[in-house]
Amino acid sequence: MKTTILALSLCYIVSLSSALLGSDKIGINYGRIGNNLPSPYRSIELLQSMNVRHVKLYDSDPEVLKLLSETDIHVSIMVPNDQISRIASNRSEADQWVNLNVLAHYPSTRIRFVLVGNEVFSNNDKQMWLDLVPAMRYIRKSLSELNIHNIKVGTPVAMDVLETSFPPSAGKFRSDIPAQVMRSLMKFLNGTRSFFFLDVYPFFPWSKNPTTMSLDFALLKEGNLTYTDPNSGLIYMNALDQMLDSINFAMAKLGFESIRMAISETGWPHEGDIDQPGANAYNSATYLCNLAAKMSYEPPLGTPARPGVEIPTFIFSLYDENQKPGPGTERHWGILSSSGRSIHQMDLAGSCPAGDKGEARHLAKPVNNRPYKGKIWCVLATKTMREVDLAPAVEFACLQGNATCNELAPGGACYTPVSIVSHANYAFSSYWAKYRGDGASCYFDGLAVQTIVDPSHGSCKFPSVTV
Template sequence: MSTVAIFLIFLLLLSRSKASSNIGVNYGQLGNNLPSPHRSIELLTTMKAGRVKIYDANPEILRLLSNTKLKVSIMIPNNEISGIAANQSIADEWVRNNVLPYYPNTMIRYLLMGNEVLSYNSEQGHQMWRDLVPAMRSIERSLRAQNIRDIKIGTPLAMDVLQSTFPPSSSAFRSDIRDSVMVPMLKFLDQTKSFFFIDVYPYFPWSMNSYNISLEFALFRGNSSRTRDPGSGLVYTNLLDQMLDSLIFAMAKLGYPDINLVISETGWPNSGDREELGANTINAATYNRNLIQRMTTKPPIGTPARPGVAIPTFIFSLFDENQKPGPGTERHWGLLHPDGTPIYDIDLTGKQPMKDFAALPASNNNKPFKGKMLGVAAREVEETDLSENCT
């Protein structure tokens, strides 16, 4: 290779190393009124996102991302897990079809096996549980066969992998998955120096238990309402740290105290049905702005159990998606309207001072609705029972 070619490659790598932000955004497409992929990626770039996570291996999106500095996470659909686990040639084919045509021009960094697989409590779900780690191993072998070593394999899980979460020091993984799934998964993540990917939403436990968990605590404004873990002595000023540390303690109990976390989804709904407590623009803006400032601080803040450790974070989501099923909040997690305009001002770099953001409309649904409540996220509340967190 000539000196000129080496120099050009160096310049390309240098330019890409200066990503605008360490904050990522989840780019979902469950809407019939969303901008084109080309326009969507333009918007991500304009917003100075540093990462993007997509929920499949969409060829058009992956090609378009080759022209950006965005670090990319691809998701392998749940229905492909068992085939990949059962047959190495299927895993090899998946990598040939969905990674090799784009890598390294598209900066693929994470391949995520399925989505919240351990939340599917059915016979089909149980088969996915058994196949999850073998499928992760198969994809890892496929990458190594292609001499690709800078793409990490993981799987995004929900907080319902934990049997208990409060106080964090008493947390533990569910007994039905602890030995059969979590132990081999943690061993794989440790061996491959990968990450534990977690979808973590303080909105859900707060909204279903707002009498015992203060809104200030859920929105990172809890300096006046601290909680202390009686087991560890650690003090918490926000709900997200409590939830993350519950995972850290659960992993340590299985012998894996050092696996780093990635927040694969987090956010706050900007609207919803009348009964859905706290789903409004001011809370969404407050949560995401405070989240970004916390996760972009240098040196990193970390959590009380792991101070100073950076946590890559993906906000959910880029757009409001009008075809998502379920209660109203499901369609209102976006940073942007479908026309590409911001729902509220946001700075993914974390550099803009809070006082410089435009004023937001007052909320009118931060108090419980006096009527029949919808069953919003009952699963999430069961999985994150923080009722003892009196603030």
């Protein structure tokens, strides 16, 4: 592996229209887990108006592919996880999938990548791990027999594919993933000159340790902050390069030093829960602006371990997706709202609103870059919920046991007032306080939201989370 030190400088800030939204190297993920999103027709119009040249889908929806056939946008489509094992077990299944989802649209729709599965190794289905590469081989053979040779086959993985990621030179794939699976994947990607697709988010390591990692370092902002890898001697000026190179070193440990990398997802949330620091529009705009500058720079910057190598990149995501479960950030990665308005209040046809140091100066300085310290409760998002919506959610929370709803029983401190709204407020807060450590979120299918206002009343004391 090369050990040339690459000194990055992000003072070169290109315009948003020519970088984020007009580069051959940068595309956008078009996810649709929402009930308030514009139609596919309107979405394709928006992509064209922003001069987007690459879009990545999470399926192969025929309506979307048909609409894209009337554009010059390059497209990445995906084989769902639940179809991987079936395709791996039978070549005819691969032929059928390719005929239905590729041949029916190609070449009028400019399909560039077929991605088999999504973050497969984040799923505990170990049979799927074993079936992944065989499915990829069958898909590629089906394409080849149709004389389609310019569509690359790959699979996106998350950073949790690594057992060790810091320092970058210590990058190593997880030991619970069979070595033959990872070697087979590397051999396939290397032999077909495809890409190692990585979903990589500096927001996550920073937000978990915001006092130990510089926010500027995570946001790719130009500055004097550097990190020198003690083993390789490589100098890093941002967290993204560290994360990318940890994968590069992991591949090198398996004997593959030249597999190209592509970023299948990256971004920064513009909103989140109270206990999620740094999720704001200012940081999101800053990250995307600096990312666009880095990935669109000519000649390509690459990473310290792979200087000068182009890295195709897909921003996550086109829209906020209001039906994604989990913490608040899960629903706030979009560059556009459901109305098609820019989340960051940016002129998408004009300049990237960044100053000399890669800052989003058009937006107010954020107030949540430091972790909130205090108590947080989980209550109803609105007081206009229908009882038919609330009842199942309250029942779910109370049936988890662990004395979650004991105070709501007749005679309990929170029994009165006897209303589904009052009981829901207590049940949500109690459930979240008891199970947050196990990964529970204050969401309840959109019914709940975090608050720092104590909802307790009289002798009824609501459980809270202290952060």
